[in-house]
Amino acid sequence: MNHNMHEQQPLRQTIYYGTFIHTPTPTTLSVLEKTSIGVSSTGTIIFIEPLSPTDAASKHSWSTYTTTRTPSSTSFFFPGLIDTHTHASQYPNVGLFGSSTLLSWLETYTFPLESSYTSLARARTVYRRVVARTLSHGTTCAAYYATIHVPSTNLLADICHSRGQRALIGRVCMDRMSPEHYRDESPATALQHTKDVTAHIRALDPEGALIRPIVTPRFAPSCTSACLSTLSSYAESEDLWTQTHISENSSEIELVRSLFPGSPNYAGVYDCFDLLTPKTILAHAVHLTPEEVRLIAARGSKVSHCPVSNSALTSGAAEVRTLLDAGIDVGLGTDMSGGYSASVLEVARQAMLVSRVVALRDGERGRDGEKAKLGVEEVLYLATKGGARCVGLEGVVGGFEVGMEWDAQLVSLEKVDAGSFVDGAESERFGDEQGGYDDDVLDQTAGPVDIFGWESWPDLVAKWLYGGDDRNVLKVWVRGRLVHVLGGGALRERVEND
């Protein structure tokens, strides 16, 4: 693939043809077969037609275009996934947390690593890897936390821009309760360094078409009232989005209560500083009280659900159904490295499981347990269109609709060779089986999901959700640009058409 693809690859208008699957609503899995989607040279979806590329082009008077087709009967286009909460800087610690919980984990694992990003060399290696990995998992947009360091945070923005991944880039602000060498000297420092990163990103991407800055007070315990207040004013004056954490863990909630005795609860702390806005992403929201849920809903703030992290760090099981019923926009977050995976698909999978933990708990408490369970369509909605609403890209990405931008992935699942897999065809003598097995029965480059041929499209999607990995992502596009091809040399050979 070309270097610096975002700059160098000229776009041509393209017709994508085959099967398209997306979730226009939380409870709808829409499957469009034998469909052509026309994407303009600026990456916008111009038409969606149940026609062949030729007929669709003719209807829309397109004379020149490139065609990209699904390569098999078990492949489909799906919207790119949106990671609404993750810490790029913590990536090297993925999988490392022992039996710690939030506050001890921050001290033991997180602050020592984050504070090392004074090294640009370290930042470069890690951030390149994070962006490459998340793209390979089909993540077309991520809301990143970096560290307090301006140069390496700017570098993360550069890397996302260069690789063509949509991103919100957060320079972490924190002026207390972290090691002295890894802390903002004052609210003024937090503000100035946030401004520095904002300026860098605005120079890089003046329209914020791909990369946007996001104001990032780490969480209430890390920020003095003056810091929260300063950052809130700045975000409002510059019309910027804000991200922070809320109600992840019981001890953290106790800590917030002791630090802000005047506030009725955790959400109230942020609200007191006007940090609960329709442009605020709140990560976790595991232990919210009904009052807090109502407050967040009233303010229109968004929640990033991080089930992998919440399970791994023994934080708890967030009640997503309650949040959705209250009208709160919810997206999914990998929350690396509280979460152990860079894959939003893994997060969606764990969101299913965690919703079942909540269902069991509700049942034990005499409530209707069934209600809490999330369906395949729902978690995929959260991973795409729901996520888009959380990062300010509603109507722009997350689905296949005319006027949206082409942030998408080509998913392919492996079909088991069914040569002998026909009922009534078992004419081979029994006993022939004792010889003749070879390990070529598996193509491990194609990922671990096996399709036997009788599955419906919803079955295929469920199998992908529960078993899929980066090997099932053949290609990824952002704003119409090809930003990832299933890689590693030989694997690329599988991707035949383009």
Next chain:
Amino acid sequence: MNHNMHEQQPLRQTIYYGTFIHTPTPTTLSVLEKTSIGVSSTGTIIFIEPLSPTDAASKHSWSTYTTTRTPSSTSFFFPGLIDTHTHASQYPNVGLFGSSTLLSWLETYTFPLESSYTSLARARTVYRRVVARTLSHGTTCAAYYATIHVPSTNLLADICHSRGQRALIGRVCMDRMSPEHYRDESPATALQHTKDVTAHIRALDPEGALIRPIVTPRFAPSCTSACLSTLSSYAESEDLWTQTHISENSSEIELVRSLFPGSPNYAGVYDCFDLLTPKTILAHAVHLTPEEVRLIAARGSKVSHCPVSNSALTSGAAEVRTLLDAGIDVGLGTDMSGGYSASVLEVARQAMLVSRVVALRDGERGRDGEKAKLGVEEVLYLATKGGARCVGLEGVVGGFEVGMEWDAQLVSLEKVDAGSFVDGAESERFGDEQGGYDDDVLDQTAGPVDIFGWESWPDLVAKWLYGGDDRNVLKVWVRGRLVHVLGGGALRERVEND
């Protein structure tokens, strides 16, 4: 790889050299570096020496031998994984269960599929795939449920034998509460067909060195008292192992209560028919009462913990710590297709998370939550040595000890290129970053785990546990025979030494 490897590959004595990691006890991760393990031509570990292959061979007067070395500083030998509970026949349904729970899932998804194994062609395709997949995930031994059909169950045994995977093969017995066309006509039928499979397996593998039959009453609701009694007598008279399910789901427990009103509880039903023995594997054990835990411990029966399935089917969270504290042997089971993955590593990962769900629940109930959490070493012990105790292979497999057989895998993790990853070496001008990214930064054939170079061996193991997949399994051996090489053509090129 050769066809029919189990028959055709002559074994030579081999010295494995490099780093060996295993769990001699549930709380010990033992790391042996620069070590030679000598394996005889019959697959038995003869010596373990902290010496080079040459020196070790000299010390033990070995003149001819093959040497297999770990290929890098981030690879190690690990015992093969043991799947103590899985349904080979349900494999095509992996990932498909909607929001059903146990009893509705059986009716909607499971019985229709299982009943189709009258087709040997279907059985052949599916069973070949199951064995290939599980081997690719490092599973060297599995306790399988097949279906009620004798020919296809025999075929599963043949395939395991041919591919060289250790297996316990269970012909499923059930004489009530399933569709009429998928049910044993009588206890006598259940017995006769079990005998038929036993005879086939004994002809195939007279010493049971690799393949053993296991008596398999599906679960109490599926078996009349006469059926349970008949099978129990048969297992005892033939000195066979038995496997069944217990206490998976609340509705199932209610059903058992209504079907066996004379028994004090679910475990009591099996005990009444002398089915709780030291050679019994009980899958699930999610909702056991303290009395049942004591009974199972007293009888010496084993428990297969299936957290993936238990979470997916909303069955509940088994209290593994309670079982272990009672002295019960516990192993891990994928329980496909209640479970959505063929990987025991995935099960170990979910065992960590489910233990955290239990920890939170215990905390809410005023107990010491920390106690319930399982550690990395513990779940890997359950996946290896613990599993071996559950399937009657204690002292035979599950670890690296002189006298044990060589059931092992070569695990390899990808090291991130640290060329520019040295503190103080960030001499590159900032801004160079805007060009020059290419997607070759990722080798997707090497799996999703990234090692940065500063990690300890326990860190590497934790990263593998949380993020590893079949791409990290370069080779798998059973009884000294090579039974899997990371496959799919090109991927195999990565495996250089042998």
